[in-house]
Amino acid sequence: MSDQRKPFPFADFESKWQQHWDEHKTFHTPNPGDEDFDASKPKYFILDMFPYPSGAGLHVGHPEGYTATDILGRYKKMNGHNVLHPMGWDAFGLPAEQYAIKTGQHPRITTEQNIDNFRRQLKSLGFGYDWDREVNTTDPNYVRWTQWIFLQLYNSYFNEETQKAAPISELEAQGWSREQIDDVRLAFIHEAPVNWSPSMGTVLANEEIEEWKAKGETVERRPLRQWMLRITKYADRLINELDPLDWPESIKLLQKNWIGKSTGAEVHFDIEAHQVTVFTTRPDTLFGATYMVLAPEHPLVQEITTSAQKEAVDNYIASCASKSDLERGDLNKDKSGVSTGATATNPVNGEQIPVWIADYVMMSYGTGAIMAVPAHDERDFEFANKFELPVTQVVEPNKGSDWQGFTGNGVAVNSGFLDGMKTKDAKKAIIQWLRDNNKGTFKVNFKLRDWLFSRQRYWGEPFPILWENGNHQAVPESELPVLQPEMDDFKPTGSPEGPLAKATDWINYSESSKRETNTMPQWAGSCWYYMRYCDPRNTDRFISKEAEEYWSGTSDASSATGMVDLYVGGTEHAVLHLLYARFWHKVLHDLGHVSTIEPFQKLVNQGLILGEDGAKMSKSLGNVVNPDDVVSEYGADALRLYEMFMGPLEQVKPWQMKGVEGVSRFLAKVWRLAFEQNQEGEWVLSSKLSHQEAASDHEGAQTEKELLKVLHETIKKVGEDIERLSFNTAISQMMICTNTFGKAEKLPVSLMPDLLKCLNPFAPHITEEINSRLPIAAANTMLCNQDWPTYNEAYLIEDEVEIVVQVNGKLRGKITVAKDAAKDEIEALAQKDENVIQHTEGKTIRKIIVVPGRLVNIVAN
């Protein structure tokens, strides 16, 4: 018995079609070399950010981007493209491991259960994915190639001359020693202060700290030996090669700011027998450097501190070390510091200036030491005022503002040979002087740090690395993948070795060599998954040459710099995933493994969906909407359509359950264009769908003309709107068309297929169902396998157009004229309008502006 409350029987046919697509592999995408591959079709590679399959299941935010890409993918397919639109799982990650620690259940089991649930949910929404290309970052066949890519990094260095990665074998051929080579590898071992989380027993990347802190985990600084990736070598290219990408400017800017390029100079200061180098963006203010500050962690502090100041310095360093990052940064902007008692020599004028230590200077940026120019730097100014240090003006502002704390450009004063020079020229002059006198040089600095790549966890890719006599070496490629050993105890050891160290059999690779026990971060798998989609079952390579070239589009004439045509996902990955993936892609490009220099040509960020109360959806607020509930209540088509109708894809917007009802009502109207319920409650073909093609009388011909007009307007607008991802306005147009069709006494059945084709990418189930039941020849062919309709310009043109008449810019009347009416004719007609006459009476007409087909504006006074 069907539920009478449902306005159309979606429950009866949605799962039926989903099963049909699954069984017939309707959305299978052929690769070069496949039987059904058609080389004449252009490729379209469309990518969703693959989800982490959490235990909570799909969130309504997921189908937002996924529906958008599905619409575009189905549309491109109907337009004759070979569409690659795959899905997969970013399945390594801490939640599964934390759950394993709590319950003892292996993370692989939890992960598989969660994936099954996610896959079921996605299939219930009818997405046209090629499920044969599903990838899973935890799959041994995937891990194998993640590790292989790591070894490419490990076996490469950055050639400064070519600005490209190159194999270390080049250096071996030149006779470099092992130590020298280890110092330049793109994947290298580094002992440095890292972000250690005692609560999780692992280190974190700089980029991850805030996220985990917000979740209540603790993070502290601790010196540790870690694997790092030399992303800083690519800093310039990561900035410059953003230019040709079709990304939101705001995301490009976010990446540029994150990389944080600043140009300036290194200046060497002598402190008795020692030399300290500082970085400054304002070398032109060197004459105004009245003191110097070292970071408390600076290695030279102990050596230069005078005995009189030793106790004060030690106390200060101890107090800094005990402070959390939060206390040192956010909460406490008050300057603090202590003198070392030492003095440095200002290289440009020989002045003896005091050397202080203060925590406003960071060891992690620049050289960990600064020259303080209090007159022209806010922080130095504040510090100098607090500790009564001298302030000397060396820049004269251009526009009479106060020089104290002035940080802008101006003219150099009190600066010897620089006096009178503009800031820009003074910078050049002083750098030349520093070079000539061996006191410094031009220098570019970046905020970007090398990428801390090792984690002390179980549920991640082990490093394919062996240790012997304190030296590391790669596991032979033939032995990949290196999988985690089976273990019952996943608890972190609390030591830098991580839980794998507990697997004593596993770590002993041979009598003399042991395995690396660290694992890779979750980013590793997500850095290259889009490539694996192109050739997911390849066992010989991470991607075949043919597949790589075809899906990169380098085989055709287009000069795309990015492999993926469109990437849709959340803005939260603006600097992490999107930067890391670009870095890996460039390395693989440099080594000749991929043909494009960038992974993602066009990027679109979907906006967050808020709860009905306008707040971010969260369990604690109880405003979370579960897609499963919406599907069972209104159907998958209604959910898809609603998420697209809410507003622009990129915009943040609140959920409204009433809105779902609205689009559901629209789908019901479309359904009732074709069917009506008989006495028995069965849906039978609507009596208004007349079979006669030509209208018999004049009135009928007139309405048929109107119906054709709205239909072809819809074909035009929906196609254009899909191309520019403006789905809400496309839906609005289809609603107009449906309303017009619904009002017609008789509806030629021949008009239905084009409307259904337009709606098909948005609401694939209901449209296929209606189509399959229509008494037409094409009922046997699925809409998604048919061609996208073309509109006929002739149906759109009206014989007469309405033109607005304004007097002095204010709307005063409307006239109807022939579409090709002459300008004079329009002007004359406009001036005959009664209301227009009233408003121009007693005035002189100065000018008449005619915008053809739109308006007439009479200027009179």
Place this chain on the structure above:
RNA sequence: GCCGCCAUGGCGGAAUUGGUAGACGCGACGGAUUUAAAAUCCGUUGAAUGGUAACAUUCGUGCCGGUUCGAUUCCGGCUGGCGGUACCA
């Protein structure tokens, strides 16, 4: 603090190149159908003023100013909200 984005009816939003502001949907109100309800269909719906009415006039896209025959759209100056980032030398 700095950088970026945004601001339109009761609500979500539309206006694509400077040319009729408020498409489409929700909600609300009135009506048809119904014993009644649900569902469905029809009509009205930015505000104010005048008119029995058709209609007309004025105001109106966060605020102030500018450019223009004409500004939601362009420019300058604010205000509020959201996001990023934060002693980066």
